[in-house]
Amino acid sequence: MELDLSVEIAGLKLKNPVMNASGTYDPLRYESLVDPNLLGAVVLKSLTLNPREGNPPPRIVEVACGIVNSIGIQNEGVEEFIKVKVPLLRKFKEATFIASVAGLTPNEFAEVVEALEGVDIFKAYEINTSCPNLEKGGVNCALDERCIQQVTKAVRGKTNKPVIVKLAPDVTDIVAIAKVAVDAGADALTIANTYRALVVDLKSRKPILHNVTGGLSGPAIKPITLRLVYEVVKALDVPVIASGGITSANDALEYLLVGAKAVQIGTMNFVRHDIMIKIIEGIKKFMVDEGIKDIKEFIGTLRT
Amino acid sequence: MKLVECSVTHNLRVRPEYHILGLECGELGSIEPGQFITVSVDSVEMVLRRPFSIYRVFENRGVIEIFFKVVGKGTKALSELKEGMAVSVLGPLGKGFPLYEGVTAVLLSRGVGLASLALLGDKLKGLKSRVVTIASFKGRDADLASDNEYVKSFSDEVIVLYDEDRSSDVENVRYLLNKVKPDVVYTCGSKRLVRLLKELPYEAYVAWEERMGCAVGACRSCAVRTVAGYKLTCYDGPVFNVRDLIL
Ligand SMILES: Cc1cc2nc3c(=O)[nH]c(=O)nc-3n(C[C@H](O)[C@H](O)[C@H](O)COP(=O)(O)OP(=O)(O)OC[C@H]3O[C@@H](n4cnc5c(N)ncnc54)[C@H](O)[C@@H]3O)c2cc1C
Ligand SMILES: Cc1cc2nc3c(=O)[nH]c(=O)nc-3n(C[C@H](O)[C@H](O)[C@H](O)COP(=O)(O)O)c2cc1C
Ligand code: FES
Numbered sequence: 169m170e171l172d173l174s175v176e177i178a179g180l181k182l183k184n185p186v187m188n189a190s191g192t193y194d195p196l197r198y199e200s201l202v203d204p205n206l207l208g209a210v211v212l213k214s215l216t217l218n219p220r221e222g223n224p225p226p227r228i229v230e231v232a233c234g235i236v237n238s239i240g241i242q243n244e245g246v247e248e249f250i251k252v253k254v255p256l257l258r259k260f261k262e263a264t265f266i267a268s269v270a271g272l273t274p275n276e277f278a279e280v281v282e283a284l285e286g287v288d289i290f291k292a293y294e295i296n297t298s299c300p301n302l303e304k305g306g307v308n309c310a311l312d313e314r315c316i317q318q319v320t321k322a323v324r325g326k327t328n329k330p331v332i333v334k335l336a337p338d339v340t341d342i343v344a345i346a347k348v349a350v351d352a353g354a355d356a357l358t359i360a361n362t363y364r365a366l367v368v369d370l371k372s373r374k375p376i377l378h379n380v381t382g383g384l385s386g387p388a389i390k391p392i393t394l395r396l397v398y399e400v401v402k403a404l405d406v407p408v409i410a411s412g413g414i415t416s417a418n419d420a421l422e423y424l425l426v427g428a429k430a431v432q433i434g435t436m437n438f439v440r441h442d443i444m445i446k447i448i449e450g451i452k453k454f455m456v457d458e459g460i461k462d463i464k465e466f467i468g469t470l471r472t
Numbered sequence: 473m474k475l476v477e478c479s480v481t482h483n484l485r486v487r488p489e490y491h492i493l494g495l496e497c498g499e500l501g502s503i504e505p506g507q508f509i510t511v512s513v514d515s516v517e518m519v520l521r522r523p524f525s526i527y528r529v530f531e532n533r534g535v536i537e538i539f540f541k542v543v544g545k546g547t548k549a550l551s552e553l554k555e556g557m558a559v560s561v562l563g564p565l566g567k568g569f570p571l572y573e574g575v576t577a578v579l580l581s582r583g584v585g586l587a588s589l590a591l592l593g594d595k596l597k598g599l600k601s602r603v604v605t606i607a608s609f610k611g612r613d614a615d616l617a618s619d620n621e622y623v624k625s626f627s628d629e630v631i632v633l634y635d636e637d638r639s640s641d642v643e644n645v646r647y648l649l650n651k652v653k654p655d656v657v658y659t660c661g662s663k664r665l666v667r668l669l670k671e672l673p674y675e676a677y678v679a680w681e682e683r684m685g686c687a688v689g690a691c692r693s694c695a696v697r698t699v700a701g702y703k704l705t706c707y708d709g710p711v712f713n714v715r716d717l718i719l
Contacts, residue, residue: 194690197707200473201688213692221702226683228693230520235685242692242702386519415516438686439515441475441562 171455172462173448175208175429177407178330178355180292182208182264182430185463186420186448189411189434190214190268190296190334191239193444196256201441205262206448208430212253214270214296217279219245224378229367234386234413235435236365238379241270241299246283254287265289266332270296273303274318281326292330295323295354298361298383310336310361313345317352324353332409334358337389342396343403356407358432359397363389386435389413394426401427401468415443417450427468473688474500478561480553481535489542490584490616491551492527497561498534504568505592506679506711509538510687512560513546522546523684523706525588525660526564528622539587539616565687566710568592569677573599575655579627580645580669582608585661586616588679588710590623592658597626604652608633608640608662642668649674659714669714676714680705 173184187209194213195204204210222242229236243249257265267290271277277295284290297310297319309315316333323331333349335342337360346357362383367376375381393412401408410428413435414420420431436443451463460466481494503526510521524538542551553559569592577596579589586607593603605627607617617623617632624630631648633640642664649657649672657672659665660679669676682705685693689707696705697718703709 192686192691194688197686197688197690201475222692222695224697225695227695228520228683228685228691230518233517233519235519237685237691237693239692242695387516435519435685438691439512439519439521440560441686441688 169456169461171452172464173451173455175464175467177332177409177429178292180264180330184208184448184451185424185430186444186451187211187266187409187430187432188437188444189432190294192434193437195260195263198437198441202445204260207263207444209264209266209291210260211266211294211432212268213243214241214268215243215246215249215280215284216241216270216272217246217276217283219243219248226377227379229376229382231365231367231384232388234384234388236367236377236382236384237362238377238382240379246280250283250287254289257289264291266292266294268294268296269323270299271319272299273301274315274322277319278322278326281323285327290329292332293323293327294332294334294358295319296334296361298334298336308336311339313348316345316348320349320352320354330355332356332358334361334411336361337393337396337412338363343399346400346404346406350404350406354406356409356429357400358409358411359400360393360412363392385413387413387415390415390419394422397423397428398426398470414447417447417454420447420451421454421466424463424467425470427470429467473563473565475560475562476500477558480555480557480559482555483551483553485551487614487616490539490614491542492537492539493550493553494535494537495559495561496533496535500536500564503529503536503564503591505571505595506568506588507564507566508710509536509561509563509565510684511538511550513549518546518549520685521560521562521687522550523565523681523687525679527587527590528594529591539584539590541584562687566706567708569658569679569711571595571599572601572656574601576602576604576652578649578652578654578657579603579605580649580657580659580665581606582661582665583610583614584616585659585679586623588660589658590626593623593626602628604629604631604654606631606633606645606648608645608665610634611636646672663719666714666717667719677711678714678717680710680712680717
């Protein structure tokens with residue numbers, strides 16, 4: 169049977185619905201284990217305007233069925249990235265690259281996009297709104313409707329490429345925040361980032377992460393993020409990319425069933441380094457078993 | 473670097489809480505002393521893979537050994553593995569120790585840190601270097617060196633130090649190092665010993681440990697502060713010149 173796994177998100181054609189989540193995979197460092205040309209898309213690590221050295225260690229801690237991290241968006245800054253990293257990425261000729269954009273003020277997001285506009289390998293931007301907003305005393309932008317609106321508008325003004333706004337999961341009303349992003353010009357949404365979390369050590373009576381709190385990811389969060397995707401898909405007419413706790417083809421398929429157009433694999437890339445390829449194969453097998461020729465016929469067919 | 477399903481060839485309990493695990497991995501590619509592997513224990517309940525130094529290599533049989541201490545639930549699960557069971561192994565990872573020919577080298581270990589230095593001692597011996605192993609332990613019941621035939625096979629001298637008789641005190645280690653006057657010192661297992669080496673005039677390297685995510689240099693979880701900013705323990709290390717580290 170000829171299988172069609174391709175999907176389209178805001179005009180962006182993907183050969184299949186499986187991509188990595190920002191910050192959890194690097195096509196160059198995984199080169200001997202994963203062929204990035206086979207992925208639906210490759211999302212790069214979030215970039216800020218200036219280099220950021222990130223938080224002091226420890227930056228990661230394991231919890232039941234997940235991890236909590238506080239990397240602090242360590243990155244080389246957009247200029248250095250374009251100079252050093254982009255030329256190396258060009259060898260992956262069939263890969264579809266999405267840049268991930270971060271910033272400490274709404275304007276910084278726009279400046280990063282502006283700097284990336286000339287780089288032809290990027291077909292879309294994912295906007296990582298989970299950043300402290302320095303104009304508002306460091307409040308997490310992703311939790312603040314006003315900030316989401318400002319950031320989306322600022323970025324929208326700089327590009328005609330698809331703008332995918334990545335939301336935080338731990339908000340009171342995900343649909344309300346999603347609507348703010350869509351109304352401000354987002355073409356698609358990624359739902360969602362990590363959940364704010366805390367891990368403490370009883371003996372030392374101290375938090376384990378140097379940054380005190382961090383973000384929870386991994387299998388523990390899957391049913392919670394699945395609910396968020398469900399709510400947004402039901403309420404709004406906007407393509408959704410799901411990110412949260414996917415460990416297998418079945419997890420990926422559950423998100424597609426609920427209505428996500430594509431899925432991102434994060435934490436699981438640390439555990440089974442070839443998991444994304446395995447998930448693509450698993451989706452194909454499911455399609456054969458279920459007699460599904462085109463994955464688009466399956467997406468959003470949840471019976472409620 | 474490869475991701476392979478290995479089978480357990482042996483799991484020896486050498487002391488209560490200390491195990492040597494043999495893994496038949498086939499062809500992993502060339503292995504430098506100081507490089508490590510990560511092992512998957514569970515993958516859903518216990519998400520993260522556990523990093524371990526490659527303790528010993530039996531090239532002709534495609535078998536490697538790791539030498540570990542049971543400290544938590546991951547190492548507990550590894551200690552219970554039986555012969556023939558399958559384990560997912562990723563490696564070899566990171567950059568190993570610089571090797572020198574015909575020098576006097578000290579391997580300075582604390583506890584199971586010895587596991588990260590043994591393969592190095594083996595290689596140095598092959599390069600006609602003089603190997604003095606100084607191994608420090610809490611007590612005699614945790615002594616992993618005295619009756620270790622592998623360690624003895626490459627060491628020209630084995631000096632064992634304990635906390636219980638205070639022979640492991642930093643001042644005594646300083647005295648011993650100054651007596652040997654090594655060309656190079658390699659260490660693992662103690663920040664105290666790294667601090668001491670930073671004070672002494674000898675060239676010195678440490679196999680560093682930091683909590684890891686991907687272990688291949690992608691996620692930036694394993695940062696360690698150096699004179700050149702944060703470096704990644706899994707990719708830039710785990711071996712660092714002690715003078716480059718900011719503790
Ligand atoms: C490069 C490298 C080489 C190592 N080589 C050896 C070795 O040869 N022999 C040996 O006994 N131990 C070694 N360790 C330490 C070993 O990885 C930990 O003891 C082990 O991960 C503990 O797992 P656990 O589940 O039993 O403990 P838990 O405390 O339950 O682990 C919880 C989490 O913390 C992480 N963690 C705990 N301690 C450490 C540590 N010291 N370093 C890094 N991560 C840690 C675990 O991997 C796990 O993700 C090495 C560590 C690194 C980074
Ligand atoms: C170590 C680590 C680093 C991350 N870095 C970023 C980042 O730079 N930008 C971003 O948008 N999300 C980042 N994330 C969040 C992931 O992209 C993903 O949304 C989240 O981990 C949930 O998916 P998962 O459960 O599959 O991991 C990071 C997650 C982890 C674990
Ligand atoms: S553990 Fe991912 S970069 Fe080192």
